[in-house]
Amino acid sequence: MAHAADYTWTGNAGDNMWDNSNNWAVGGEPNGYYPQSGSDNAIINDGNYQITWSSEDVYFGASNEIYLGSGNTLLITTGSGAADINFSAIHLSGDATVELSSTNAIGYKKDFTIDYGTFTADSHGFFDATLDGTLWSNGHTLTLVGELNTSNLTGSGTILLYDASSAEGGINWNTDGLILTESETVQLDLVTTGTSVAINYEVLNVPEASSVLLSVLGLGVLGLRRRR
DSSP states (O other), X not given: OOOOOXXXXXXXXXXXXXXXXXXXXXXXXXOSOOSOSTTOEEEEOSSOOEEEEETTSTTTTBOSEEEEOTTOEEEEEOTTSOEEEBOSEEEEOTTOEEEEEOSSEEEEOSOEEEEEEEEOSSSOOEEEOOOSSEEEOXXXXXXXXXXXXXXXXXXXEEEEEEEOTTEESOOEEEEEEEXXXXXXXXXXXXXXXXXXXXXXXXXXXXXXXXHHHHHHHHHHHHHHHHHO
């Protein structure tokens, strides 16, 4: 076994497979290993990769923290059998996506954290657990953290952060770390079910100060006329 390390994705092997050591480097150089223990961190910088992590890998699911850069998709699949995934946290930048894909069963082996960083309605991470097979939460808790940037928010809509319609039994959520700051113009509603987490938003039309002032002046003139 390799010593615990920070592995950075290079994709040099050209096959986009997690378990190919030629796709990873430690300190800028390959070391013949890939992230495969509960002490290894996997760093995948912004790009356009669809990386496949399969239960057919010898050390499937074993990692500490995963940093998935914007534009990338991490496809987690059981291949021909059922398996548990086993990492402590995954950090999703921009529109990074985790997708569970299997006709069999995937289980969560322990509690873990999904970190969405600072996100917007147009660019946010997504954990897609709507596999064809069965998802077993095994009673574990998923902690969701991140902050919604509402500065350029317009209209109304829904930001779907996590979806697991195929889950057996409900998932325990800890959403205390999701920062959603409302204002007089922005209304936010965090919606959690047993299998999903989403944010409904609506931007209200508030009159500009000049319009409000004109309205007040108009009412004042109307009052003077009535007194006269």
